[in-house]
Amino acid sequence: MVNLKEYERNNILIIEIYGELDSGSVPEFSVKFKQIREKSLLKKIILDLSSLSFISSAGWSFIIEEAKKIKKSGGDMKIASMNEAVKRVYNLVGIEVLLKSFDNLDDAIKDYEK
Amino acid sequence: MKNKKYLEISATKKNLKKIRNFIALRMKQEKFSDNKIICAVIVITEHIENIIKHSYKNKRKKIKIFLNIKYPLCKIKILDTGKNFDITKAKITRLKKRIKSGTGGKMGLKIIKSMTDNIIYKRENGYNKNIFVFNENNKT
Numbered sequence: 169m170v171n172l173k174e175y176e177r178n179n180i181l182i183i184e185i186y187g188e189l190d191s192g193s194v195p196e197f198s199v200k201f202k203q204i205r206e207k208s209l210l211k212k213i214i215l216d217l218s219s220l221s222f223i224s225s226a227g228w229s230f231i232i233e234e235a236k237k238i239k240k241s242g243g244d245m246k247i248a249s250m251n252e253a254v255k256r257v258y259n260l261v262g263i264e265v266l267l268k269s270f271d272n273l274d275d276a277i278k279d280y281e282k
Numbered sequence: 283m284k285n286k287k288y289l290e291i292s293a294t295k296k297n298l299k300k301i302r303n304f305i306a307l308r309m310k311q312e313k314f315s316d317n318k319i320i321c322a323v324i325v326i327t328e329h330i331e332n333i334i335k336h337s338y339k340n341k342r343k344k345i346k347i348f349l350n351i352k353y354p355l356c357k358i359k360i361l362d363t364g365k366n367f368d369i370t371k372a373k374i375t376r377l378k379k380r381i382k383s384g385t386g387g388k389m390g391l392k393i394i395k396s397m398t399d400n401i402i403y404k405r406e407n408g409y410n411k412n413i414f415v416f417n418e419n420n421k422t
Binding site: 188190191192222224225226228229232233235236237252253256257260261262263265266 | 381
């Protein structure tokens with residue numbers, strides 16, 4: 169079970185992810201994520217992962233694919249507020265080559281404002 | 283259920299959380315650290331996702347999970363009836379390149395190999411038998 173909430177701040181689309189993301193919840197996540205993206209014109213996106221308790225490589229694969237698509241269409245996506253378990257895998261597999269991460273949401277927003 | 287150390291369950295995406303909870307609860311009872319429990323649930327999730335996708339090809343088949351816990355060691359044995367696959371010999375190549383290009387394949391293998399203290403593979407009686415060892419005294 170995974171839930172998403174979105175809002176706008178400083179012309180940035182913030183998407184909060186709640187729950188656990190594995191191959192069982194990726195299809196549901198994919199539908200919800202695409203719905204949010206389709207109704208927003210914002211090109212700058214931050215995924216707020218503070219309420220994401222677990223993510224497997226299936227979840228990361230989806231996020232990586234979407235980040236690439238967003239870049240290709242002239243946008244950008246960053247991630248913020250990972251817990252230790254999530255951050256561990258992020259660092260281990262080297263996701264930073266595509267997706268920048270920040271300890272908190274404010275730092276991610278500041279990075280867009282540079 | 284509380285002290286059960288064996289689980290036979292369909293390898294389905296919907297059961298992943300149930301399997302994670304089964305392992306986390308037993309390890310918690312045996313006083314393993316959150317860090318080691320996280321390693322175990324991440325690794326086992328990756329392994330079972332691989333079984334579902336590659337070994338069972340999304341067909342509904344069962345796996346057997348045995349926990350052998352003697353602190354500081356936790357051995358998790360998983361049996362599946364899919365085609366032979368020796369994870370200890372699998373190679374991980376061009377992971378960063380894949381990520382940069384927007385494809386995430388092979389991440390699961392990297393995670394399994396890096397977050398487990400030891401992996402033992404055997405093919406016996408038509409089963410792939412994988413034993414994942416987690417040692418609280420190792421800083422994985």
